[in-house]
Amino acid sequence: MSPIFYATVVLLFVAVVLAMEGAYIWWNSRHGPVARRVESRIRAISAGAPLDSERLSILKQRLPGDSTPFERALMLLPRVRGIDHFLRQAGMQWSVARLVATCAVIPPVVFSLALFTQAPLLVIAMLALLSASLPVLYVRGRRARRLRQLERQLPEACDMLARALRSGHAFSLAIDMVGTEFAEPMGGEFRTTFDEINYGVSLNEALANLAMRVPIRDLRYFVIAVLIQRETGGNLAEVLDGITVLIRERFKLFDKVRVLSAEGRLSAWILGLLPFIVGTLMMFLNPGFLQVLWQDPMGLKMMVAALSSMAVGVIWMSRVVALRV
Structure with missing residues (x-):
């Protein structure tokens, strides 16, 4: 083969390697760990507190400038910046638009999966609506753990x-x-x-x-x-x-109080979750056994009374074990 062919192959190989390296450098500069850390610090600075004059104006303009139209529209709503500040306190890279989209996607998924069970439609709809709060509870837990x-x-x-x-x-x-x-x-x-x-x-x-x-x-x-x-x-x-x-x-006093109240907190979790866990298992193992609770009027009254009593008990036990130091 001619030297031109070998030269073409070598140059093509070098071009491919350089193209791959350039693509990696571009991706790393936009989505790498350093870029994520810089973006997190810029978000933290921009959401820190309202500053007078034009301080940090470049940083504050970059945040909405790189966002999508949906995110910019959300930022115009009242108290949305407070939600973004809440996400920053949790140490998460989520945006307000992602949190809203996640809260909107989960209920239809839960509703579709719950239709395969023999639970009443009203209960399924209530569970689907309650599932919309799961992302918020997750962010709240991350925030509490980080704090x-x-x-x-x-x-x-x-x-x-x-x-x-x-x-x-x-x-x-x-x-x-x-x-x-x-x-x-x-x-x-x-x-x-x-x-x-x-x-x-x-x-x-x-x-x-x-x-x-x-x-x-x-x-x-x-x-x-x-x-x-x-x-x-x-x-x-x-x-x-x-x-x-x-x-x-x-901290020493707080840890001592946590040790002394550990039994009460564990009892509260067990007593609060045990009825729901047992009811869910019984619905899957023997679906017809619990149908009387929502098919009979007396069963509905019993469910309302049981849930009300459980709510009062959970609130009471949480008050008992919530010791402030």
Whole structure:
């Protein structure tokens, strides 16, 4: 074969390799981990708090600019930005449009699957409507778990800030050290705060945005202590040490209360879920056994009375085991 043929094959191979590498670089720059982290931080900054003048205007314009028309239409509705802020607190990459679409898709799917059972149509419709709240409950659970993790990481973050201040670093550089060296999710929140300071936001406003993004009582105490120290002066490292000791002592008391109330919480879960689990198993094993409950008028009254009694019992037991520290 001629040298031109070999040269063509080599050049074609090089072109394919370069094309694949270019496609990977493009995908990684738009959807890779670094791009997702940058987008998450931009969303956190844009949803932190309303800022005056034109601060962070470029970041705030990027968020709706890259969104779909459906997302931009949703953002015009009242309280939708609060839902987006709720998603950011959960640490999820979901948008408001995705949450709304998920809540709208689940009920028809549940309704279609429940038609294969012999349950009454009214019960199926009620279950389908209740299933629309499953994505919201999932996001709420993720948010509560993330906030608990942030609360547990706060004493170590205060310790690192105090050590950095004793080493002679400025407070803004100490925030950068926590954001760089600390684990997620606390590290990401402090990186966002440091980014706000670099973008021109004052330290007081950046700390206020941190307290708004992370609605934790102990973190608000930390922000208030720092703001008061900046106005009155004093040793901030000692103040942070005092906050750390207070938070850890409260954690010890909270863990002791959780141990003492563990039996009551477990009993509440078992007593609340056991009737539904047994009823579902009986419907699949012997469908005709429970038909009298919705075919007979007395059975309907018994179901209403049982559900009402269960609701009262669940509320009562939740009040008993809900101990505030």
